[in-house]
Amino acid sequence: MDFDFTEEQLMLRGLARELLTAECPPTEVRAQMEDARGYSPSLWRQLAETGLLGIAVDEAHGGQALGMVELALVLEEMGRAAYPGPYLPTVVLAASALAAGGSRAQLDRYLTGIADGSVVATLALMEDRLAAGPEGIELRARAQGGEYVLTGHKRFVPFGHVADLILVAARTSEATDPRAGVTIFALDRDTPGISHQPNVQIDLTNKTSTLTLENVRVGADAVVGQVDGGWKILDGVLRRASVAAAAVMLGSARKCMELSVEYAKVREQFGQPIGTFQAIKHACAEMLVEVENAHGATYYAAWALDAAAPDAAFAASVAKSYVGEAARKVCGSAIQVHGGIGFTWEYDLHLYFKQAKLLEALYGDAEHHREQVLTEILAPAAVPALA
Amino acid sequence: MDLNESPEHRAYRARVRAWFEQHRPGSLDTFEDRRAWHRTLYDAGFVGMGWPKAYGGQDASPIEQAIVGEEMVRAQVPGTINALGIGFIGPTLIAHGTEAQKQRYVKKILTAEELWCQLYSEPGSGSDLASLKTTAVRDGDHYVVNGQKVWSSQAYNADYAILLARTDPTAPKHKGISYFILDMRAPGVDVRRLKQITGSSEFCEEFLTDVRIPVENRIGEEGQGWELAQTTLGFERGGNLLARVTAHKLTINRLIEVCKTLPRNGGVAIDDPLVRQKIGKMLAEVEVLRYAGLRLLSKLEKGQRPGPESSVDKLYYSEMDKRHQELILEILGPFGQLFEGGPPEVALNLRSTREDEGSWAYNYLWSRAGTIYSGSSEIQKNIIGERVLKLPREPRADRMARA
Numbered sequence: 023m024d025f026d027f028t029e030e031q032l033m034l035r036g037l038a039r040e041l042l043t044a045e046c047p048p049t050e051v052r053a054q055m056e057d058a059r060g061y062s063p064s065l066w067r068q069l070a071e072t073g074l075l076g077i078a079v080d081e082a083h084g085g086q087a088l089g090m091v092e093l094a095l096v097l098e099e100m101g102r103a104a105y106p107g108p109y110l111p112t113v114v115l116a117a118s119a120l121a122a123g124g125s126r127a128q129l130d131r132y133l134t135g136i137a138d139g140s141v142v143a144t145l146a147l148m149e150d151r152l153a154a155g156p157e158g159i160e161l162r163a164r165a166q167g168g169e170y171v172l173t174g175h176k177r178f179v180p181f182g183h184v185a186d187l188i189l190v191a192a193r194t195s196e197a198t199d200p201r202a203g204v205t206i207f208a209l210d211r212d213t214p215g216i217s218h219q220p221n222v223q224i225d226l227t228n229k230t231s232t233l234t235l236e237n238v239r240v241g242a243d244a245v246v247g248q249v250d251g252g253w254k255i256l257d258g259v260l261r262r263a264s265v266a267a268a269a270v271m272l273g274s275a276r277k278c279m280e281l282s283v284e285y286a287k288v289r290e291q292f293g294q295p296i297g298t299f300q301a302i303k304h305a306c307a308e309m310l311v312e313v314e315n316a317h318g319a320t321y322y323a324a325w326a327l328d329a330a331a332p333d334a335a336f337a338a339s340v341a342k343s344y345v346g347e348a349a350r351k352v353c354g355s356a357i358q359v360h361g362g363i364g365f366t367w368e369y370d371l372h373l374y375f376k377q378a379k380l381l382e383a384l385y386g387d388a389e390h391h392r393e394q395v396l397t398e399i400l401a402p403a404a405v406p407a408l409a
Numbered sequence: 410m411d412l413n414e415s416p417e418h419r420a421y422r423a424r425v426r427a428w429f430e431q432h433r434p435g436s437l438d439t440f441e442d443r444r445a446w447h448r449t450l451y452d453a454g455f456v457g458m459g460w461p462k463a464y465g466g467q468d469a470s471p472i473e474q475a476i477v478g479e480e481m482v483r484a485q486v487p488g489t490i491n492a493l494g495i496g497f498i499g500p501t502l503i504a505h506g507t508e509a510q511k512q513r514y515v516k517k518i519l520t521a522e523e524l525w526c527q528l529y530s531e532p533g534s535g536s537d538l539a540s541l542k543t544t545a546v547r548d549g550d551h552y553v554v555n556g557q558k559v560w561s562s563q564a565y566n567a568d569y570a571i572l573l574a575r576t577d578p579t580a581p582k583h584k585g586i587s588y589f590i591l592d593m594r595a596p597g598v599d600v601r602r603l604k605q606i607t608g609s610s611e612f613c614e615e616f617l618t619d620v621r622i623p624v625e626n627r628i629g630e631e632g633q634g635w636e637l638a639q640t641t642l643g644f645e646r647g648g649n650l651l652a653r654v655t656a657h658k659l660t661i662n663r664l665i666e667v668c669k670t671l672p673r674n675g676g677v678a679i680d681d682p683l684v685r686q687k688i689g690k691m692l693a694e695v696e697v698l699r700y701a702g703l704r705l706l707s708k709l710e711k712g713q714r715p716g717p718e719s720s721v722d723k724l725y726y727s728e729m730d731k732r733h734q735e736l737i738l739e740i741l742g743p744f745g746q747l748f749e750g751g752p753p754e755v756a757l758n759l760r761s762t763r764e765d766e767g768s769w770a771y772n773y774l775w776s777r778a779g780t781i782y783s784g785s786s787e788i789q790k791n792i793i794g795e796r797v798l799k800l801p802r803e804p805r806a807d808r809m810a811r812a
Contacts, residue, residue: 023411023412023413023414023415023418023472023703023706023707023710024410024411024412024707024710025410025412025700025703025704025706025707025708026410026707026711027410028410031410091410283798283799283800286800287799287800287801294801294804295800295801297794297800297801298800298801298802298803298804299803300787300790300791300803302800303790303791303794303795303800303803304787304790304791304794306793306794306798306800307724307789307790307791307793307794307797307798308790310721310793310797310798311721311724311725311793314701314721315697315700315701315725318697318700318701318703318704319696319697319700321410322412322700322703325410325411325412326412329412329413331412331413336696337696339693340692340693340696340697343689343690343693344693344694344697389686391689391693392685392686392689392690392692392693393682393685393686393689394689395689395692395693395696396685396688396689396692399665399692400665400679
């Protein structure tokens, strides 16, 4: 039993932190916020060169075949840096879906491209019902003469506007069980009939858009995995996405706590550093409790996914529901501790506060995951975590 | 990272679980029944497991201790009866006592032949414990003790106490305190039981009038008492998180069973989305405590001792317990506040380590203690703020006087 990271894992974290500190300071974050693309292709190339885009990709496709724990360590650093870019959608959402169901041709073309940095990718899942489960997938893909025709729209597609590859979850047949009849399609960015409407949202670092598909025709070779069998893949992808989002939010929360503690040591009011006051000290102490718990929840879940532990789904939902709320509390409390300066655009706290808010809502919010947690416990084969 | 239970520990757990299945205690109605059960646990090697073999322990690893703690709760059998003695008084004696003190007291703590309590708090000294006023004045080879102590768990049963008293009224308040072993049957010790918010009387208050304590019953040096008290609180806070988690899970499991039949809005409570959200949140929060327990164990296994960081866990679990008991009573409605009289299928009915536990109402009331005892939540936050996060200390009159 060992809850600590290995030397290699700590080196990976150090590498990510070093790169992001040097290449993604707040000035760079703010520059990308103002940019329509919303990310820096040159930093993307550097992420590829340092191997960070391929860490979870298998070796045959140019990756390092590492696990969710390693991904989470890098994602936590992304959260610390408020990194603006399509890392999570490309490296977690799309790469996981491809790895789980991609054909040899798809893997050679897309997965290799993800690892070498030439393919930015995303997953289009959510629709108007905003459900994180399979019942939310209503966009139809009609089979027609050996092709599929997709019509409808997808909401909150992360970095869809710059993605070279968009994986779209569509309904290919109706069944009583919403998990049946879902198929994943791989669409190239210039496929006719695709259009994007960017969202104007509070988080400017993780741009999302509404994706509209009008009679988009794709061949059967665009199917990722089995026709009607897409949900099984997406279920696994969402588990990884939940833990990935938790890791980013953990990074945001930890950074906000550190900024608050440093500020409380130097900012003086009533002739004292404000950190001497219990009201401020207690707020900081509560932040640490949330950050420590968020750390435990995130990395336990990441480990459970890697180990294919029987409680992996349970742990992923625990992490997403717990860390989402914890990060909102910690980042919000940081603004309170900073007072007026914390509310200004020039100060960096709002970058974290906003990023955490978007991630709290995506990939299943706390309510969705609490329901999952209970469902897992009530299932006939209850998770062994129970007494 | 590797959070799997090793094959050895899995096998150990299976043996411990089988032992509890084969050795279920019979009647536990009287205190002597509990003492006999304690003796059975001791003979099995499940008491003071982490203590050195030389003092009657097993030199057991933290993981083995945690496994026994979890299995004991899971089996719904009561634990030891000398909780304070075994939890931290014994370890304190082992760490700071003289050889004579160790020989005289330690073994009998383990076997519960002698029961212990802790005389720390005073009516005017709760969170500000170092302001205590009880005095111990040297008189030849004795100290003469006068004062009043309060909120001492199990003092009515205790044979001995560890006592904090002021030996130097002129020293700064943290420096003038000494640490003693007190014979609870000594002349001048008057113990009165206090009725608590739960209706039961586990707590006591003590009036100490010209009580004579032999000098050899002082632990450590004169004036070292505060320092020693900090170590003992450390033992107390390092407590077994995973056993706590198991207890919470048993309670939530029982709540789920109750909700499967509890009427709600024309159906049953377990189908009510609001109830499901509340239970889902409780499950997630308890699971997070399990991870904290695993992290702590991982540290202990490597020989690291948790310092002030253990305040993070104490703050979390005591506040969590309060929150969860409130959620449970929201779900159960008026049934939750019953000690007796409701339909049996709604009752808690879990046998556990506390003698008078076993109803939702008791747990609800008892949860109010957790955020007060062994350092209130506010004190824990001060410790975290100042000793973990290194925020500047609050300017306080007592510290300024010392400066």
